[in-house]
Amino acid sequence: METMTNKPDIIAHRIKTGLSRIKNIKNIIAVTSGKGGVGKSTTAVNLAISLAKLGASTGLLDGDIYGPSQPILVGATDFKPEVSNNNFVPLDKFGIKIMSFGFLIDPTQAAIWRGAIVNKAIDQMLNDSEWGELDFLIVDMPPGTGDIHLTMAQKMPITATIVVTTPQDIALLDVGKSIAMFNKLGLPCLGVVENMSTHVCENCGHQSDIFGTEGNQKLKETYNLELLAKLPLNIAIREESDKGCPIATANNSIADIYLDLAQKTIEEISQLPKDFSNKLGTISVVQK
Known part of the structure; x- marks a missing residue:
């Protein structure tokens, strides 16, 4: 995996009023979806790796406890994080820091927990992990729009979201609910990643829009969101994911799409209001 030599100049951007930014993490991006099975986790890890390839210091938090x-996806089912100074030490792989609840429990056991414990x-995992200095922390959110998502959005200092969907109408309906929820909570959305958009036959090259067309256009018309990337339905993505070697680590046309997604993410987030909280000095009130 090659890393670009020119490190991008990443600054912290504004978060929701009333929350405090984690001092060593400049920007937290929540990768969301209205439903499961649309490739959200695959998008999250490949985006994180691609941001690192562009030179941005990047972490990945797996927020899907259940x-x-x-x-x-990163080939680390046996990894158990060490504890240093009462903090977890995340996995350091593919140029990114990775922390997941899956590292802490037996993979065959279900987390039968209520929302408060989750x-x-x-x-x-967010606050008690040794992330180091990060330009971006990508959070792989759980699918849906339930109580856990609401609490995460209200308490986690998220800079912005990215929405992952597939083109079919039922996925667009569910992802619309996710977009509406985050809009109500005042969290900006950088745009949409349309996954499994087109299948290209490996034998003849024929393209088939298996899950429909113009899904991203419908979202743009309804929510005024830009299309950040269109990922093909390609067996190589699944095969490399199953091997624990995300396809963004390769040098091929699909990895280039994720790299372009990372570049667009940096560009879109640069348009958001900047965080000047660290520029403010201490204010003292003197009573006369």
Whole structure:
């Protein structure tokens, strides 16, 4: 995996009023979806790796407690994080720091927890991990729009979101609910990643829009969101994911799409209001 030599100049951007930015993490991007099975986790890990390839210091937090898939996607199902100064030491692989609840439990065991315990576990992984200095922390959010998502959006200092969907109408309906929820919470969305957009036959090269067409156009018309990337339905993505070697680590046309997604992410986030909280000095109130 090659890393670009010119490191991008990444600065911190504004977060929701009332929250404090984690001092060593400049920007937190939540990768979301309205439903499962659209490739959200695959998008999250490949985006994180691609940001690192562009020179940005990047971490990945697996926020899906009930179904953590990042240990499989990065080939680290046996990894157990060390504890240093009462903090977890994330996995350092593919140029990114990775922390997942899947590293902490037996992979055959289900987390039969209520929302409050889940939120506490996510908060601990976020705040009690030795991330180092990060330009971006990518959070692989759980699918859906339930209580856990609401709490994460209200308490986690998220800079912006990215929405992952597939083109079919039922996925667009669910992802629309996710977009609407984050809009209500005042979290900006950088745009949409359309996954499994087109299948190209390996034998004849014929392209088939298996899940429909113009899905991203519908989202743009309804929510005024830009298309960040269109990923093909390609067996190589699945094969490399199952091997624990995300396709963004390669040098091929699909990896280039993820690299372009990372570049667009940097460009879109640069348009958001900047965070000047660290520029403010201490204000003292003197009573006369």
